[in-house]
Amino acid sequence: MHFTIAIIGRPNVGKSTLxxxxxxKKLALVDDRPGVTRDRREGEAQLGDLEFSIVDTAGLEQSDPDSLTGRMRAQTEAAIEGADAIFFVIDARTGLTPTDRHFGDLVRRSGxxxxxxxxxxxxKVGTAGAYEAFDLGLGEPIALSAEHGDGFSELYAAVREALPEQTALPDDIEEDDTAPLVLGDEEDGSELDPTKPLRIAVVGRPNAGKSTLINRILGEDRLLTGPEAGITRDSISVDFVWTPPRGEARKMKLFDTAGLRRRASIQDKLEKLAAGDAIRAVKFAEVVVLLLDATIPFEKQDLTIADLVEREGRALVIGLNKWDLVQDQQKLLKELREKADHLLPQLRGMAVVPVSGLEGTGIDKLMAAILRVHELWNKRLSTGRLNRWLEGAIERTPPPAVSGRRIKIRYMTQPKARPPYFVLFGNQLDHLPTSYERFLINGLRETFEFPGVPIRISKRTSSNPFEGKRKPPDNKRKRH
Incomplete structure (x- = not known):
């Protein structure tokens, strides 16, 4: 039976390391400074033969409910409420503190x-601190070293004892080897698998409203928000099911990321770790939502992030957040869509969707744009259809000549999608100008509708069958 355990404790006791x-995996950011973790992060844990959900939480601190630490504590209390059991962690080297005792009473009251x-x-110092933990009245402490991996056999036994029903072994285990094998079909036009969760990363500059927007999509205050810039540090993933107004429900995994500033502006080690975590989320995602502040859109850093998305081969949707603060909305939306195509020609035609995370407007349109661009990102074209288009494109605009010899493109195929990847076959393609490649990419994008989707092209030149071979000798006799 699946169950959930929340890791609770004051700051800097090693919760994220555990x-x-x-x-x-190194999913949670770890640093010597206290208070690194702010949001609660979920993951799939394994302890011996036990598999369960584990929740990393912010360090418990006594503070005003409206302050940042107060809101962090509220997230931790929500994790306690949703858990089946609690790992209450103390620092054995420091020993018990008044904060440990205070929050020990809190977790005891949870039942x-x-x-x-x-x-x-x-x-020796750690062993003495472990004995001191008996004073909390929470039972026998497990002496553990999360960093070195010591004491986990004792932890396994403690979990089995605390949750006997959830951890009970089944009477007999049967292996199911009848699961169908899903194979791709070259002519079906898509590599889309709707049974797998769609991975979406929401990225942008600090204070663009990413966490607020995701909370609105989820319909709950799942992520820590507030007026302070840079609240989010870890890239937090959240699983949920999106049910559109019309259509079937779809499983999704949303990644909230730290705000990305210019690299030259990042001096703090922790911010560098958070930026690296956000970039990894982009690489792991299938669709990336670049969230802009509609009142100050398209700064240089926004274009840098969009360029990263394109280089990683991810589909892109631009969200214009804080749309409720814009006065002339229709005029600005038209201008920004034109500006997006001009500034990001490599992703021409991408969806630009106005939203308001605070008021909840535009969410359905944003999710529809995400589903649409994901479908296109998975699209694969048949070879016959591609070459009919290619023949017309070459006839209208032939490739240029190189050293008096015409470049010949014989045919094209698409071996894979995610993103769409095309291969050209012909002669002298090594000399094909970049401008002609862009001509072909733009033609593919417009003809077959790939807005907001990166397109990759590679070239394969036909080999000369006589290259490297010696000229056959003349066997004819010379006449004297």
């Missing part, structure tokens, strides 16, 4: 099974 150890973990328990 989270990363259990999920087997959930509590597993007390004395982290950083390696060495």
């Amino acid at each position: 989270f990363n150890r259990l999920v087997g 959930k099974p509590i597993i007390l973990i004395a982290n950083k328990a390696e060495g």
Whole structure:
């Protein structure tokens, strides 16, 4: 039976290190400074033969509910509410603090099974701190070192004891080897698999309203928000099901990312880690929503982010957030769509959708644009259809000559999508000018409708069958 465990504790006790150890990946940012984690992050953990959901949370601190730390605490309390059990973590090297005692009472009042973990328990100092944890009255502490991987067998036994029903082994396990194998069909025109979650990364400059927009899409205050710029640090992934006004429900995975500033402006180590995490989210995504502040759109950093998306081969949708603050909306929208095509010709025709995360307007149109561009990103064209178009394009605008010899493009095929990837075959294609490649890409984009989708072209030149071969000798006798 699947279950969820939340990791709770004051700042800098090693919660994110424990989270990363259990999920087997460095998903959560880790630093020596306290308060690195702000949002709650979920992952799929494995402990022995146990598989469960694990939730990393912000460090518990006593503060005003309206402050940033107060809102972080509210996110942590929501994680406690949704969990089946709690890992309450203390720092064994520091020993018990008044904060540990205060929040120990908080988790006790939750009524959930509590597993007390004395982290950083390696060495004599850590062992003494682990014994001190008995004073919390939360049961026997597990002496653990999340960084070095010590004590996890004891943790496994404690989880089995705290959640006996959820961790009970089935009487008999049957393997299902009848699952159908899904194979791609070259002529079906698509590599889209609607059964898999659509991965969407929301990126942009700091304070563009990314977390607010995602909360509105989810219909809950899942992510930490506020007027302060740079609240989000980790790239937080959230699974949900989107049901459009018309059409079938679709599984999705949304990634909220840290705001990306110019590299020269980033001096802080933690901000560099957060920026790297956001870039990894772009690489992992299928569709990227570049969220702009509609009151100050298309700064240089926005174009840099869009260029990154194109280089990584991801489909792009531009969201114009804070649209409720714009006065002449129709005029500005027309101007920004024209500006987007001019500034980002490599993604010409991309969807530019006005939204308001605060008021919830434009969400349906944004999600429809995401689904549409994802469908195009997966589209694959038949070879016959491609070459009928190519023949007409070459006839209207032939390739230029090189050293007096005409470049010949014989045919084209699309071996794969995600993003659409085309291969040209012919003679002297190594000399094909970049301008003619752009001509072909623009023609493909307009004719077959690939707005906002990167297009890749590679060239394969036919080899000369006589190249490198010696001229056959003349066997005829010379006459004297």
